[in-house]
Amino acid sequence: MKFLRILLRIAIVLVTIGTISYSVFYYLYEFNQEEKNLEKTIVQGNNLLSSEEILEIASIPLKGTPLKSIDVKGVESRIQSIAFIDEVKVEIYNQNLIISVKEEQPISYIVLDDGTIQFVSEKAKILPLRQIFPILDLPVIQGIKVKSDTTTKILLQEAVSIVNGIRNYADNYIYTITSELVYKPELRTFLIVTTDKQEILIGNLNNLDYNLQKLLYFWNADKISTAVTGLKTIDLRWSGQVILKSKF
Numbered sequence: 001m002k003f004l005r006i007l008l009r010i011a012i013v014l015v016t017i018g019t020i021s022y023s024v025f026y027y028l029y030e031f032n033q034e035e036k037n038l039e040k041t042i043v044q045g046n047n048l049l050s051s052e053e054i055l056e057i058a059s060i061p062l063k064g065t066p067l068k069s070i071d072v073k074g075v076e077s078r079i080q081s082i083a084f085i086d087e088v089k090v091e092i093y094n095q096n097l098i099i100s101v102k103e104e105q106p107i108s109y110i111v112l113d114d115g116t117i118q119f120v121s122e123k124a125k126i127l128p129l130r131q132i133f134p135i136l137d138l139p140v141i142q143g144i145k146v147k148s149d150t151t152t153k154i155l156l157q158e159a160v161s162i163v164n165g166i167r168n169y170a171d172n173y174i175y176t177i178t179s180e181l182v183y184k185p186e187l188r189t190f191l192i193v194t195t196d197k198q199e200i201l202i203g204n205l206n207n208l209d210y211n212l213q214k215l216l217y218f219w220n221a222d223k224i225s226t227a228v229t230g231l232k233t234i235d236l237r238w239s240g241q242v243i244l245k246s247k248f
Helices: 002-034 051-057 072-080 152-169 205-220 225-230
Strands: 040-044 087-091 096-103 106-109 117-122 140-142 177-186 187-195 199-201 230-236 243-246
Touching: 002 040, 040 051, 051 072, 072 087, 106 152, 117 152, 152 177, 152 187, 152 205, 187 225
Parallel strands: 040 096, 106 140, 140 177, 199 230
Antiparallel strands: 087 096, 106 117, 177 187, 187 199, 230 243
């Protein structure tokens, strides 16, 4: 019993010492920060947006600004409002303001109702078109009226799921030859238009991997490879089948 009392007293002393040490350290840190000014702002993780563009929109404090007066959360909020920003973290380290961003990645274009073209991100977010070098060779989504209603959002999400699916499937070959992804309301499905004008009816989104596997098997089959160039439509909608329609 006496031994337990001794351990308890030691524990209380250690906790007290720890609390005091933390308080002293925090006070010294805060006091030190009050005496320091901003030396440099560093932007990292950006590729589509220039550092200058981010700094201008975010109204970054000037060099020499007292660190204690910098509203880190406010800077984060302003940067987060930029269309191409997916995530942002702002922190102060060694008198530097470090801005770490993750950008939305365009995976396709989309034609709007008025004929203008914008980007679509991998998270189905519509982004303003801007000059990017090298120029992005991306498929174009068509046939979806861009509105705020639920049906439009679902169709756009399905289109993005297909684009993401073909981007990540096999060796990326299907994605590289996809020119357009067109929604056909009369068929209630999407079709891929390839760079050589073949049309591929995708079918049920839940069977996307299976249907892409059928497509690659068809393309790789030696006995029918000579006929591929004469095809207009490849229909993958039916289980265990690939339905062909000739151009002629």
